[in-house]
Amino acid sequence: MNHKHRKTLHQLFDHPINGNINFKAIIHVLEELGAQVDHKSGNRIGVMLNGHSAAFSNQHHDLPRGEVMQTRHFLQACEISPEDYPV
Secondary structure (H helix, E strand, O other): OHHHHHHHOOOOOOOOOOOOOEEEHOOOOOOOHHOOEEEOOOOEEEEOOEEEEEEEEEEEEEEEEEHHHHHHHHHHHHOOHHHHHHO
């Protein structure tokens, strides 16, 4: 995982919640982690990683804070931690 991807992963776990993360950057991080990304109709994507699945909305260029929290919880369920990928 390159530096840019690691930085985006750390932004997902920042406190306070960062509402300024590019949606495409998150998709690239998920793909780099080995996720299968399925683009669905209605600006939604399905993600499958480590036996867990989730659906995310792609309505804005940047991910809203609620979606950041959803992504964070999904990654925690998949046992992905930013400490495993130092910046």
